Amino acid sequence: MCPAAEAVAGGLAPLPYRLTGKRQETADTWTLELEPARAERMAPFEPGQFAMLYAFGAGEAPISVGASDGASGRMVHTIRAVGAVTEALCATATGQEIGARGPFGAAWPLADAEGADVVVVAGGLGLPPVRPVLERVLAERERFGTLSLLYGGRSPDDLLYRDALEEWGARPDMDVEVTVDSAGADWRGRVGVVTTLIPRARFDPGRAVAMVVGPEVMMRFTVAALRERGVPAERIHVSLERSMKCAVGVCGHCMLGPEFVCKDGPVFPYTRVERWLGVPAL
Amino acid sequence: MSAAVTFELDVLDDLLAALSERGHTLIGPTVRQGAVVYGEIGSAADLPRGVTDEQEPGRYRLGADGGAALFAHNVGPSSWKSHLFPPSLRLWSSRRDGQGELRVEEEPLDERRLAFIGVRACDLQAILVQDRTFLDGAHRDRDYEARRRGCFIVAVNCERSASTCFCVSMGTGPRAEAGFDVALTEIVDAGGHRFLAEPGSERGADLLGALSTRPADGADERAAEAATERAAAGQDRALDTDGIKELLYANLEHPRWDEVADRCLSCGNCTQVCPTCFCTTVDDVTDLTGSEAEHVRRWDSCFSLEHSYIHGGSVRASVRSRYRQWMTHKLATWIDQFGTSGCVGCGRCITWCPVGIDITEEAAAIRATDLREGLEHADA
Known part of the structure; x- marks a missing residue:
């Protein structure tokens, strides 16, 4: 008999999760599927929250949640191997266990977005943290207005979730636009930065809620383009990235002005952080 | 103040012994490597009798002109x-x-109960400031909580100030007002070498009740009051906190940051001696067999490049941005963040800065050339 699952709120000690599946997305990015290895598991995640994943002996890294299933405790994380910890996580073999703790941070404002046109703008590795938003809106489609995904990557080879993009793009109730910064002759899609998609995307700026995630410079230009289109600043939300060691607001690494990105964010109303993002190297 | 009592010098050892009997490990000021530091002590004989300190920006030297006093020093590193x-x-x-199964075990809590002997008013405030960081948020630090809960605090009111002290302007000293179990004022005068003791908690009153004391008389109270007044009057450093948050928020691009960056070595000394700085990083280490690993938290400093490092580089790459x-x-x-200043006016960051950067001077320089005033003038 399996012992009853026990949800554990985010503390400092990781819980064991078993790697059940692994898919290479791009040259340096993998998607890992995890399930609780024993009875103890993390409490359910809201879209936009993150987990601290622990590679044995290498350390922890904050990783967004691409998908999570509250009932089974299964998690999906997409990770770019850019440092010792993320490299070790991506190198984990199926069947092996890693550590995970969470959920941490503030979620995307899905309740506020009910009845609104939902505009999701993602750059590069920014797609995984908004994937649960797309899934939630599609699952409860009648609660929301139009749904747009505007996604930009460096090159066609850097695009994540190709199958999902194709599937979403085929849906009549969702508008998917993809662009890349540069591409070879075999790319039939758009070339240009993600902000070029905003003027012609199908949504009503007066009733839109925008969720933006990507490199900080991409978010700054995206917010400017959204405001230009007429989306009120207070209905634009961004997800920020900073160094994090604890994820609970006590290690000091993630500060942006008075905000702790780990616990006050990572998702913020843009108006709350605009002042701080405008100061270089703050 | 309720029921202040006076006891003679030799009763201090009874106080320390009573705390030991109640299961406390005594931590107090003691001289090590040319500085007064807080370490384990056994009795009053371990306290720095007669030791004074001379502090200036970037300078700390011990002196010996404290006579018979045990607490004639100020705060050390x-x-x-x-x-x-x-x-x-x-x-x-x-x-x-071998099967790839992971087992994680949390560190057992330190069960020792500490007693702090000789906590100055500024440091008492620093403890209350750290309580807000580690205990008052959604996340309670279990290790801090265990240590803090068992801790007995004997405060000592300052009777002199170092040149780097500015607690008066921060409203944190030199007299301990709250947050202690017992507060002492050391008095050495014609009336003898004695301590005026005020209870600050039930267990503090209980401890004092077990000692050989007498009710404080008017002379004791006047002498104690004069001592802290002397300490307050001896401070010529001050930090003007009026509207300081708005002042600094409006001056994040002030040219003074470039000026101080030219002097700052980015060594992090200020953050290591600061009694409220709380930044930490973690080290993950494995044993030689590779089957056991540890996750070790250690103090960090926002002056290091690694502190703000994310893939691609550090957010705060310049010394200017880190200061x-x-x-x-x-x-x-x-x-x-915490509803209080993170500065308690202890002056450690000034004394222990190798180039003598003075936080009060830096704040004053920005106030003197507040960019908002420039804007107002431009508008006019």
């Missing part, structure tokens, strides 16, 4: 923070077996 929030602490260890982060956090953003 160590703070009580080291004992409530250790510089290095294993949070958990993990084990991976600005430290000072605006201490004096401004801390207020938004």
Whole structure:
């Protein structure tokens, strides 16, 4: 008999999760599927929250949640191997266990977005943290207005979730636009930065809620383009990235002005952080 | 103040013995390597009798003109923070077996009950400031909580100030007002060498009740009052906190940050001696067999490049941005985060800065050339 699952709120000690599946997305990015290895598991995640994943002996890294299933405790994380910890996580073999703790941070404002046109703008590795938003809106489609995904990557080879993009793009109730910064002759899609998609995307700026995630410079230009289109600043939300060691607001690494990105964010109303993002190297 | 009592010098050992009997490990000021630091003590004989300190920006020397007094020194490079929030602490260890199964074990809590002997008013405030960081948020630090809960605090009111002290302007001293179990004022005069003791908690009153004391008389109370007044009057450093948060928020691009960056070595000394700085990083280490690993938290400093490192580079790559982060956090953003200043006016960062950078001087320089006033003038 399996012992009853026990949800554990985010503390400092990781819980064991078993790697059940692994898919290479791009040259340096993998998607890992995890399930609780024993009875103890993390409490359910809201879209936009993150987990601290622990590679044995290498350390922890904050990783967004691409998908999570509250009932089974299964998690999906997409990770770019850019440092010792993320490299070790991506190198984990199926069947092996890693550590995970969470959920941490503030979620995307899905309740506020009910009845609104939902505009999701993602750059590069920014797609995984908004994937649960797309899934939630599609699952409860009648609660929301139009749904747009505007996604930009460096090159066609850097695009994540190709199958999902194709599937979403085929849906009549969702508008998917993809662009890349540069591409070879075999790319039939758009070339240009993600902000070029905003003027012609199908949504009503007066009733839109925008969720933006990507490199900080991409978010700054995206917010400017959204405001230009007429989306009120207070209905634009961004997800920020900073160094994090604890994820609970006590290690000091993630500060942006008075905000702790780990616990006050990572998702913020843009108006709350605009002042701080405008100061270089703050 | 309720029921102040006076006891003679030799009763101090009874006080320390009573705390030991109640299961406390005594931590107090003691001289090590040319500085007064807080370490384990056994009796009053371990206290720095007659030791004084001479402090200036970038300078600290011990003196011996304190006569018979045990607490004639001011604060040194160590703070009580080291004992409530250790510089290095294993949070958990993990084990991976041949099948790839991971076991994680949290570190057992330190069950010792500490007693702090000789906590100055500024440091008492620093403990209350750290309580907000580690106990008042959604996340309670279990290790800090265990250490703090068992801790008995004997405060000592300052009777002199170092040149680097500015607690009066921060409203944190030199007299301990709250947060202690017992507060002492050391009096050495024609009436003898004695301590005026005030209870600050039930267990403090209980401890004093077990000692040989007499009710404080008018002469004792006047002498104690004069001592703290002397300390207050001896301070010529001050930090003007009026509207300091708005001042610094409006001056994040002030040219003074460039000026101080030219002097700052970015060594992090200020953050290591500060009694409220709480930044930590973690080290993950494995044993030689590769089957056991530890996750060790240690003090970090916002002056290091690694502190703000994310893939692609450090957010705060310049010394200017790192000094600005430290000072605006201490004096401004801390207020938004924890409802209090992160500075208690102890002056350690001034004394222990190798180039003598003075936080009061930096804040004053920005106030004197507030960019907002320039804008107002431009508008006019």
